[in-house]
Amino acid sequence: MKILRSIAVRTLSLAFFLLPATLPAYRVKADPPARVTVTTKEGDQLSGRLVEVAADRMVLDTKFAGRVSIRADEIASWQATDGNERRRIAELIPQKIASRAAGAPGTVSAKNPNPAPSPSPASRTAAKWQRGVNFAYTMARGNVNATDLNAALNVSRKEGTRRVAVSMFGRSGVRNGAPVSNLFVSTLRYERPVWHLPAFSETAIEIDRIKQLDYRFSESIGLSYPVLKREQSTLNFDFGTGLTREVFRTGLERTTTSSLLRASAAQKINDRAQFTQQVTLFSDLMSPEAYRMQTDVSLTMPLTKHLALRLSGLNRYDNQPQGVARRNDFSLLTGFNISF
Numbered sequence: 001m002k003i004l005r006s007i008a009v010r011t012l013s014l015a016f017f018l019l020p021a022t023l024p025a026y027r028v029k030a031d032p033p034a035r036v037t038v039t040t041k042e043g044d045q046l047s048g049r050l051v052e053v054a055a056d057r058m059v060l061d062t063k064f065a066g067r068v069s070i071r072a073d074e075i076a077s078w079q080a081t082d083g084n085e086r087r088r089i090a091e092l093i094p095q096k097i098a099s100r101a102a103g104a105p106g107t108v109s110a111k112n113p114n115p116a117p118s119p120s121p122a123s124r125t126a127a128k129w130q131r132g133v134n135f136a137y138t139m140a141r142g143n144v145n146a147t148d149l150n151a152a153l154n155v156s157r158k159e160g161t162r163r164v165a166v167s168m169f170g171r172s173g174v175r176n177g178a179p180v181s182n183l184f185v186s187t188l189r190y191e192r193p194v195w196h197l198p199a200f201s202e203t204a205i206e207i208d209r210i211k212q213l214d215y216r217f218s219e220s221i222g223l224s225y226p227v228l229k230r231e232q233s234t235l236n237f238d239f240g241t242g243l244t245r246e247v248f249r250t251g252l253e254r255t256t257t258s259s260l261l262r263a264s265a266a267q268k269i270n271d272r273a274q275f276t277q278q279v280t281l282f283s284d285l286m287s288p289e290a291y292r293m294q295t296d297v298s299l300t301m302p303l304t305k306h307l308a309l310r311l312s313g314l315n316r317y318d319n320q321p322q323g324v325a326r327r328n329d330f331s332l333l334t335g336f337n338i339s340f
Contacts, residue, residue: 036048040075046068049061068229136149148174167186223238240259243256259285308336
């Protein structure tokens with residue numbers, strides 16, 4: 001009996017000793033946290049853990065963008081894997097959105113335990129063209145006879161996860177009969193996921209008579225990395241590479257393998273005005289000292305639905321300019337922006 005008691009005591013002691021070590025393993029095997037997936041009216045999808053839900057917004061803790069706040073009026077549909085969270089969201093989000101989400105194909109709910117495949121975001125959101133024109137003209141007569149014309153055009157369209165955008169900028173200036181600026185820049189950009197990676201292709205053409213540039217044509221492909229995507233602020237990085245063809249009036253012609261690095265940021269001010277910044281670095285992969293940098297900063301203040309006051313600054317730096325052109329070239333565009 002003493003031997004049996006000794007064995008039992010040792011067995012119980014060993015069990016109590018091993019019990020704390022087995023608890024963490026049990027916690028690791030626990031079910032993953034419930035997730036909520038939100039589809040916006042623009043076709044974007046955000047998935048993560050529900051942090052907060054109110055009548056005017058929903059906050060998710062996402063893996064890549066951290067905490068993201070989504071306004072209720074931007075939500076086209078939502079899905080939740082947990083029944084309690086579904087009821088919690090349905091009670092606070094406006095009923096017209098909740099009913100659409102609860103009955104949408106692919107939504108997991110008590111009434112729909114076997115959901116059908118969800119339709120693509122493009123079928124839920126009608127693609128729309130967004131257009132903007134910014135124009136400014138300056139004329140001075142007197143001690144200095146100067147004329148300066150600046151114009152910019154931006155057109156974009158997003159359909160689901162695909163987006164196409166075209167931007168153009170032109171400037172022409174004459175001072176005392178001598179041309180001081182003659183610039184035209186146009187960029188075509190196309191974005192779509194490739195193997196679940198946010199890829200893009202970009203085609204740009206540039207003509208600058210002052211810098212004796214007949215034309216510069218570049219084609220780049222790369223990946224975008226969204227560092228920050230929130231309601232009030234966004235931050236993205238582009239990493240790309242491609243080919244650039246340049247022809248100058250000085251007789252120089254060259255084709256180079258180029259790289260593209262870009263940082264783009266946007267912030268909303270007072271829920272109306274928007275401040276955007278973009279810095280782009282172009283460089284020759286074979287000759288790093290041959291690089292160009294372009295900085296674009298703008299402030300837009302809406303006046304009406306289609307009219308806004310816009311102040312833009314464009315700085316173009318070329319480390320190896322041709323002819324007598326300066327390395328730095330700054331343009332200030334002030335005027336009205338018309339969106340339609």
